[in-house]
Amino acid sequence: MFRTRRGIGMIPRSGDPAQADPAATGDETDRAGGAAVRGGRVRAFFAHLRGGSRTPVPDPVADADIPAHIQLIQAQGGVSRRLVSGYTVPVLTTLIIVAVLAVQIFMLWQARQDAWTRALAEGNGILQSVGDALEKNFTIVEQNLTRAQTAIESGDKDGVRPRDLILFDRAIPADLLNVMLIISRRGDVLVESGGLAPSPVNLADRDYFRAHVLQNPGTFLSAPFRSRYRSGDPTLAMSRRISAPDGSFNGVVMAGIRLAYLRSLLDLVRVGPNSSIALISHGGKILARSPALGTDGNFGADLRDGGILHRMMASGQPFVDEGLIGGPERLFVYRQIGPLPIILSVGLATADIYAEWNRQALIFGTLTLGFCIALALLVRGLQRGLIRSTEMEEMLKNMALTDVLTGLPNRRSFDERLDTEMRRMAREARSMSLLLVDVDGLQAVNEAYGVVTGDRLLRMLGRQIQRSVGRPGDVAARFGGEEFAVLLPDTDLKGAKYIADRIRSDVENSSMALETGERICCTVSIGIVTAWPTGRERPTHFVRMAEEALEEAKAAGRNRVSWRDCSGDPAPMGPDAGTPETPAPHAF
Known part of the structure; x- marks a missing residue:
């Protein structure tokens, strides 16, 4: 649900920085609507394709933390980028050029030695022929x-x-x-x-x-x-x-x-x-x-x-x-x-x-030097093309796995990470938890203030959930229209409850300023499922159990946390909830 205080009986929030949205100031300048955010990213991407920028497309939420999935994409792309834009290509090119020059220098040196050897042979040939003729004439004169x-x-x-x-x-x-x-x-x-x-x-x-x-x-x-x-x-x-x-x-x-x-x-x-x-x-x-x-x-x-x-x-x-x-x-x-x-x-x-050798050395030296320069320029051009291609590939991966509105991983990215973590937890025999977070009353916000305000609210909630998760290995993602998902590997039910209640409390205590000076706040309902994967389960089963827990939290009055584990029944947890009943057995 969402709350706003307007007129008699409404207590406006004081705008305490600790309570306010840290990105609200920047968001208030965005009056073009949620479509403008998406359009800005698309325009930036195609501007990059046209060569207008070598830098990655900026996140629509400038002051938000970089999500883990984007960090993973950047880390994976960083290896290729370092290979292409680092010292590897220049060093290899330099080695090739040095090898070509060394071979050419050796061949020229060998040709120079051959020219010297031919000159010696030519000189000795002249000595032999002319010397024999002179010696014969002098001998005849001496005999006479x-x-x-x-x-x-x-x-x-x-x-x-x-x-x-x-x-x-x-x-x-x-x-x-x-x-x-x-x-x-x-x-x-x-x-x-x-x-x-x-x-x-x-x-x-x-x-x-x-x-x-x-x-x-x-x-x-x-x-x-x-x-x-x-x-x-x-x-x-x-x-x-x-x-x-x-x-x-x-x-x-x-x-x-x-x-x-x-x-x-x-x-x-x-x-x-x-x-x-x-x-x-x-x-x-x-x-x-x-x-x-x-x-x-x-x-x-x-x-x-x-x-x-x-x-x-x-x-x-x-x-x-x-x-x-x-x-x-x-x-x-x-x-x-x-x-x-x-x-x-x-x-x-x-x-x-060395006259002929000098001519050949000039010709072949010029050709070799031209080849080396052309090779260096060609490799440089290819390197720049590969760098641009790598950057575009990273951006495409980022766009394919990122929710444009919130900057969090999208459903596709989350499903891939869920499958990976379930397999890893099964190999390591550890538990994991999944949180489904639903925004209470988002439809009412859209109807009362417009879709633009609703989108701003979703961005604020996405940043708040991302900050509340904390650990680098945890994943916060946009799951659906007004739902978020949080994946907590190597986390038992107690730890998942702690994270879920912190998310619920942080969202409840945050607010967003409107252009009129009013502030609105909202609450979330959270469903938790904790299990020990064996490697034979399907991720959809895990998600279904979390959805059931979420529905129970919403049915219990919203602004609640409900959970399920392998041996418990659903039980709500919230500000008005009592001690949960003893859970009944539940098969995973």
């Missing part, structure tokens, strides 16, 4: 010198002239030698190649002539010089000593090797634009170089650093250094030409070695 020396030293008792012995071997390229001479002990030219008349030139100042005067060095290779016979043509002299019968110095036989021919051999080799190939004497002079920095092929130039020559003569292993006469960093591979004091050097510029 040796034959000429032998013929001159042995003499010819039959009248063979020395100039007739000095004929070029057909195996010698025509452009290799520019002259072949027999020089007297005083440095005068006695015989010129091909039997030509000797020029009046004295060569006693040449290093190869002085070397043979002092001793017999065998085959001697001179420093590069400009030939007096060929208009300053850069030349390298290969010579042998002519000894008299008594072993004394008797002259020199010399072959002038054209450095231009040697450079032409080097020009046949195609190396990179920044690479070079050169012939170097043990004296630190450049004999020929390709590509040449001048018209003479850097003839006679000194090495930039004597350390390069020392490393070539000492280790024999490839090394990296700057160019022979400056320039970019190069990989040097080299070999000596036979027994001669000549080194063939191939300097492959590291820029040329």
